[in-house]
Amino acid sequence: MRIAIVAGETSGDLLGAGLIQALRIRFPDALIEGIGGPQMNSKGFNSHYPLETLSVMGLVEVIKHYRQIKHCHHHLHRYFSQQRPQVFIGIDAPDFNLSLEYLLKQQGIPTVHYVSPSVWAWRQYRLRKIARACDLMLTLFPFEAVYYQQHQLPVKFVGHPFADEIPLQTDPIAARQSLNLSPNGTWIALLPGSRYFEVNLLGPVFLQTAQWLLARYPTLQFIAPMANETLFKLFSQQMAAFAPNLPLTLLQGQARPAMAAADMVLTASGTATLEAMLLKRPMVVAYRLAPLTYWLAKRLVHTPYFALPNLLAQEKLVPELLQDQVTVEQLGQAMVHWLEHPQQVTQVQARFTHYHQQLR
Known part of the structure; x- marks a missing residue:
């Protein structure tokens, strides 16, 4: 049994690791290979390229790395x-994976796409490409499955594995002890x-916001947990430049324990917002x-929200700030709102619990 999987970034690596673990229960001797990161590799995965090869987002960033990405696509x-898998599973990275899925499907290889592109928000024309490229779409969120059903495309809502991994209640004191942090006081996680480009753009303003709050x-x-050594070094340099005296514990990895240890979270948009929601931590998203x-x-996206909790609720549960709105004062004031209104924290945590149960 040969199974091909291509994941495109840290969140895909985590999803891929859970998928591989489940597959090995059914197919313990399967050869599972493609592109993955350390979490997938720890499950016996054979990665042909580093995960960072596809960890590129935005038109400008993709153009800079186009030749490397194209070479990787041709190789796979x-x-x-030649080494035909029984199934190819593309995890997220839709621009890369859907085109690869299309080529492999033309050769009779069954294809699955795990994590729906945001076709409900922008570039709806991609539905035609999805229909041609994959035999089955696996969605993490229920509203996505409804959208595909409305367009008569094969889909299965599988829930989010994070909702199973994270208990409905988490103890911040225990999390602090596991990270050798003081159990006392108010902790804020910066993510x-x-x-690289996200930390490059958001790291300085997050540190300056922390200084403003302090x-x-x-x-x-x-x-502040950093996803890898490169980001750890970058953020360390930013700390020295923008907040040298900030009482901050810098970690490599351990994003989930760090958020569990915190009372609230200042985070970039992305998978971290889902984890913060499942951990019931009030957040500000930028x-x-x-x-x-x-x-x-701005000209292509047709959705009023970009933070995952707000997308699930279809209303503004948590503050979200974009582009020119991402200033020290606006971020700081949004964090102060949670600090000064514990009743609203309790209310939003109840909503988070509802969506946690829905995603299981």
């Missing part, structure tokens, strides 16, 4: 055409992203893109 197409609440403490990418996105 050629390899899986400026899992990609000036108003001198007992605050901060924790995002910045390269100016050209943002200019294009």
Whole structure:
């Protein structure tokens, strides 16, 4: 049994690891290969390229890395055409995976796409490409499955594995002890992203916001988990430049324990917002893109929200700030709102619990 899987970034690596673990129960001797990261590799996965090869987002960023991505695409197409898998599973990375799925499907290889592209929000014409490329779409969220059913495309809502992994209640004191943090005081987790360009754009303003908050609440403490060594080094340099005296514990990895240890979270948009929601942590969500990418996105995206909790609720449960809105004062004021309104924290945690149960 040969199974091909291609994941495109840190969140896909986590999903892929859970998928491989489940597949090995059914097919313990299967050869599972493609592109993955450390989590997938720990399950006996054979990765042909580093995960970072596909961890690129936005038009400008993709153009910069186009030749490398194209070479990777050609290699995988050629390899899986010769070493035919029983199934190809593309995890997220839709621009890369859907085109590869299309080519392999033309050769009679069954194809599955795990994690729906945001076709309900923008570039709806991709539905035609999805119909041609994959035999089955696996969605993480129920509203996505409804959308595909309305367009008569094969789909299965599988829920999100994080909803099973994370208990309905988590103990911040126990999480702090596991990370050797002080059990006392108010902790804020800073998560400026899992990609280099995200941390490059958001790291300084997150650190300056933390400094702004500390000036108003001198007992605050901060924790910042970085996805890999490269981001750890980048954020360390940013700390030295923008907040050298900030009481901050910097970690490599351990994003989930860090959020569990925190009372609230300042995070980039992405999978971290889902984990923060499942951990019942109030959050402020921010995002910045390269100016050209943002200019294009404004004209193509048709959804009022971008933070996952708000998309699930179809209302603004948590503050979300985009591009020019991402300033120290606006981020700081949004965090102060949670600090000063514990009743609203309790209310939003009840909503988070509802969506947690829905995703199981």
